[in-house]
Amino acid sequence: MIQKVLRHAVKSWVPVLLLLALPLLAGAAEVQFPVPSYTPEELAKVREWEKTWVGKKVDAKNIDQVAQFLPEGFVSIFKNQDRWAAPPDGFSFLISAYKPAGVTPGMIEATKKWAPLVKTDANGKITNYAEIAGVPFPSPKTGLEVAYNYECNTRGDTYHSRWVSPVINPRTHADRLAEQEFTEMFFFHRVDVDPKPAYAEKDNSKGYFRTELMHMWYPPEMLNSRLLQIRYIDDQKDDDSYLYYKQFRRIRRISTSERTNAIDGTDQIYDDAYQWDSHVRYNTYKLLGRKDLLVPRHTDCTKVVRVEGQGFPSNLNFERCNVYVVEATSTVKGYIYSKRMWYVDPETYFITWQEMWDKNGKYWKIMEQITNDEKNANGDMRNFFSGLLIFDFIRDHAGWSNQLLKELSVPTIKPDIFTTNNLQKTY
Numbered sequence: 001m002i003q004k005v006l007r008h009a010v011k012s013w014v015p016v017l018l019l020l021a022l023p024l025l026a027g028a029a030e031v032q033f034p035v036p037s038y039t040p041e042e043l044a045k046v047r048e049w050e051k052t053w054v055g056k057k058v059d060a061k062n063i064d065q066v067a068q069f070l071p072e073g074f075v076s077i078f079k080n081q082d083r084w085a086a087p088p089d090g091f092s093f094l095i096s097a098y099k100p101a102g103v104t105p106g107m108i109e110a111t112k113k114w115a116p117l118v119k120t121d122a123n124g125k126i127t128n129y130a131e132i133a134g135v136p137f138p139s140p141k142t143g144l145e146v147a148y149n150y151e152c153n154t155r156g157d158t159y160h161s162r163w164v165s166p167v168i169n170p171r172t173h174a175d176r177l178a179e180q181e182f183t184e185m186f187f188f189h190r191v192d193v194d195p196k197p198a199y200a201e202k203d204n205s206k207g208y209f210r211t212e213l214m215h216m217w218y219p220p221e222m223l224n225s226r227l228l229q230i231r232y233i234d235d236q237k238d239d240d241s242y243l244y245y246k247q248f249r250r251i252r253r254i255s256t257s258e259r260t261n262a263i264d265g266t267d268q269i270y271d272d273a274y275q276w277d278s279h280v281r282y283n284t285y286k287l288l289g290r291k292d293l294l295v296p297r298h299t300d301c302t303k304v305v306r307v308e309g310q311g312f313p314s315n316l317n318f319e320r321c322n323v324y325v326v327e328a329t330s331t332v333k334g335y336i337y338s339k340r341m342w343y344v345d346p347e348t349y350f351i352t353w354q355e356m357w358d359k360n361g362k363y364w365k366i367m368e369q370i371t372n373d374e375k376n377a378n379g380d381m382r383n384f385f386s387g388l389l390i391f392d393f394i395r396d397h398a399g400w401s402n403q404l405l406k407e408l409s410v411p412t413i414k415p416d417i418f419t420t421n422n423l424q425k426t427y
Helices: 002-028 040-053 063-069 072-079 105-117 143-151 256-260 270-275
Strands: 093-095 158-164 167-169 174-176 179-186 208-218 226-232 240-245 250-254 283-295 317-330 337-344 351-358 363-375 381-392 397-408
Touching: 040 317, 063 072, 063 283, 072 363, 072 381, 143 283, 143 317, 143 337, 256 270, 270 351, 270 363, 283 337, 283 351, 317 351, 363 397
Parallel strands: 093 317
Antiparallel strands: 158 179, 158 397, 167 174, 167 397, 179 208, 208 226, 226 240, 240 250, 283 317, 317 337, 337 351, 351 363, 363 381, 381 397
C-alpha cells in the first residue's frame, strides 16, 4: 500500500517538476553569438547573386540594377553627379563578396556569459546595466534592443585614432581641411582590456561610463584646442563636455543644449558622432524589419582616391549585408531631426547607413560608416571604423573622413588623461 502511494505521488509531481525545470533548461542553452547576417539558405541565394556582381563596377549606367540594395538618397547622388563634383570618369564603387565581420573572442565570451543575465523592466529598459558586458540581445526582437546592442559595442574598450576629415563644398570644388586625434575609454561593458567587465568603484568614483578626448590639429584656428566628453553609467545624468580653446587659453563647458550645434563647421552635430552619440533614452525606437543593403564594411581606405571638392571617393568596396532597419524618433521637444533611420549591422552592431529628416520632415542627410577588420593590441581581429561619408542634401555639402592612425584595445590608455587639467597640456 505504501509503495502504491509513493508511486502515485512521484507520478503526480513529475509534470510539475518538469515545468519548474523548463526555465533552467532554457537558461542552460548556449547563447549563439555572433549571429551571422544570413542563414545558410539565404547565403546560398546571395552567393548566386554574387556570381554576377562580385568584381563588377557600379556607376551611373547600372546603379538602377542595384538600387534596391541602397538608400534612395545615395542612388540620387549617382544620378545627379554634377551636383557632387564627380570626376571625369564619374562616380563608381566595386562589389565584393560578403564575409563575416571580425568579432573578438572577448566580445563573444562576454556575450555568452552576460546576455542570459540581462534584466529588463516592463518598458524594455535594462535594469542591471552596470553589471553586464558584451551584446545584451544577440537576437533582438525590438528597436530598443537593437539600440542597446549598438550602445554596448565598446569599440575595443580603448582606442587611439587620428582622422583627416575635410568638409567638401562640391559647388566650389573646395575642401575645408579638418584633422582630429581621438582617445577613448570605456569604464563599463569592457570585453577586451583589463579590468573586465568594469573598473572597480574605487577607480571610478564618479561613475563614468565612457570618456573621450579629442585633440584638434586643423583648421589652423583650432590648432591644439581640445575637447573632453564624459558620459555616465547613470542614464538620467546628462553628459559633461569641456572645450579648451587654445587661442583664448580658457576652458568652456558645453551645455547639453549645444549638442545639436555643428562640430567645428562640419555637417555633423555632436549627436551624430559614431552615427549616434547620446543616451538611448533620448529616442523611441521602432524595428521595421530586415533589409539587404550594400555596405562598405571590409574597405581599406588607404586605397581610396579623391581629389579636392569631389563629393564621393573612388575605390570603395561594397558587400551585401542583411541589416536591421530601426526608426529612431527623438523624445526631445524641438529636436533638430524629426526622425533618423538606422541600418544596423547584425554582426557588429555598428550603424552602417543612416538617413535623417529635418524638423519639417524634409530629407536632409545621409551618413555612411565605412569599416574594416583590424588587428587590436591582443592580436585579435575586429571590425572597426575606417572612414565616414556624409551628404547634406539641403546645403549641398559632403564630408569625408579617413583614418591616418588607429590603435585598438590599447592597455596603456589610463583614466587620468580624461581630466579638465589635462585639457590645458602645453604643446
